[in-house]
Each structure stands twice: as C-alpha cells, then as structure tokens.
Amino acid sequence: MHALIVVAHPDPRSLTHGVAAHLAEGVALADAGHSLEIADLAAEGFDPRFSAADLGLHLRDEAVPADVAAEQARIDRADALVLVYPVYWWSMPGLLKGWIDRVFTNGWAYDDRSGTGVAKLLGRLPVHLVGLGGADAGTYARHGYFGAMKTQIDHGIFNYCGAPVVTSELLLEAGPDNVAAHLKAARAIGCGLFGSRQ
Structure with a gap:
C-alpha cells in the first residue's frame, strides 16, 4: 500500500511538518511493506494560482498543464491521500x-x-485530513467551525469527487504544551491508515 502525504506549511521546522513526519513513521510502523511519499508543496514551489490554462482545462479547451499532470500522477499512484495543514x-x-x-x-x-x-471519479481514493489549529475545542464548537470545515472540505471538496474521507482530525491548541500529544496522535493515525494498528 502506498500513501501520499501532502503538507502545506512554509517552515520545515513547524509542528505541521512534525505531524506529517510522525504520521509517516506510523505508516512505516504498521507494516514495513507500506510505502509513502511526502509532497511538501512549499518546498517544491507548487504554484497554487488558478490560471487561464487551468480554466481552459476545466472547460476542456486546453491540455493538462505539466505541473498538474505530475500531481495527478502522484495521486494516481496512491492508495491513500493524507493532507496535513x-x-x-x-x-x-x-x-x-x-x-x-x-x-x-x-x-x-x-x-x-x-x-x-456530475460523475464522481475518485471513489477508490480514501482521504485523511489532519488540520492543526491554535484555538481550543470550545471556540470551534461555540462558533460552529467544526461543522463549517466539514461542510466545505470533507463534503464540498472530497464528497463532490467521490473520495471517502476516512479521517477528519483537528489537532487543537497547537502550541508548545501539546506538541507531544499531537505527534503521538499523528503516529497513531499513520499506524491505522491502512486498517492495521501497531
């Protein structure tokens, strides 16, 4: 089984990168036969700007841009997609x-x-979402942010494509006092990524 872990944070020393690394460790601990790739979008210089070429592709008037084709190929190789952000x-x-x-x-x-x-084409791709937030759970609950994020990300993006969201985890109060707990949680998510636990 092959996991693609996509991380989006400009600082390689960040807790976000630490969580991605510990999640990768968990995948390796679960089964030595599992493989993984970490896509560091900031370090790789991925251009997130939606251009005229991207619009042309959407309208089926243009070919797939090379950088987009490369990312799609990465995902096509994966048995699970993990977003850490x-x-x-x-x-x-x-x-x-x-x-x-x-x-x-x-x-x-x-x-x-x-x-x-609309035909949903990514039904074979389980998705795991791991967000790191600075606020506490009470803030998310009080303002409805848990539901809003699930609606826009889990449902609005991945359900639209048919990709089942297996994990939708928010690691909150991501300050220095909770680093160890968040890294431990990330390793556990990695261990369970393909259904096995260490």
Whole structure:
C-alpha cells in the first residue's frame, strides 16, 4: 500500500511538518511493506494560482498543464491521500486550496458534462485530513467551525469527487504544551491508515 502525504506549511521546522513526519513513521510502523511519499508543496514551489490554462482545462479547451499532470500522477499512484495543514481562517491555507483547485480537475477528479450530472471519479481514493489549529475545542464548537470545515472540505471538496474521507482530525491548541500529544496522535493515525494498528 502506498500513501501520499501532502503538507502545506512554509517552515520545515513547524509542528505541521512534525505531524506529517510522525504520521509517516506510523505508516512505516504498521507494516514495513507500506510505502509513502511526502509532497511538501512549499518546498517544491507548487504554484497554487488558478490560471487561464487551468480554466481552459476545466472547460476542456486546453491540455493538462505539466505541473498538474505530475500531481495527478502522484495521486494516481496512491492508495491513500493524507493532507496535513495548519488551519488558517477556519480552513486550509491558500497553498493547499490552490493545489486542490488546480489538481482536482474536471475530467480527472469528477466529470461534469452538461445535462448528464456530475460523475464522481475518485471513489477508490480514501482521504485523511489532519488540520492543526491554535484555538481550543470550545471556540470551534461555540462558533460552529467544526461543522463549517466539514461542510466545505470533507463534503464540498472530497464528497463532490467521490473520495471517502476516512479521517477528519483537528489537532487543537497547537502550541508548545501539546506538541507531544499531537505527534503521538499523528503516529497513531499513520499506524491505522491502512486498517492495521501497531
């Protein structure tokens, strides 16, 4: 089994990167036969800007841009997709959202043809979401942020493509006092990624 872990944070020393690394350790602990790839969107310089070429692809007038095709190939090789990201303004960072905007294209992630409805094309791809938020659970509950994030990300993006969201985890109060607990939680998510536990 092969996991693609996508991380979106500009600082490689961040807790977000630490969580991604510990999640990867968990995948390796669960079964030495599992493989994984970590896609560090910031370090790789992925361009999240939705351009005229991306719009042309959406409208089926243009070919797939090379950088988008490379990301789609990465996902096609994966048996599970894991997104690890800090929560910015009660959602994912623009870098990760732009990656989704550009990579999850009409004709590859879903097929929207006039008059025939939308075909969901990513039913084979389990998705695991791991967000890191600075606020506490009470803040998320009080303002409805838990539900809002699930609606826009879990349902609005991945359900639209048919990709089942298996894990939707928010590691909250992501300050220095909770680093050890968050890294432990990340390792546990990795261990259970393919249904086995260490």
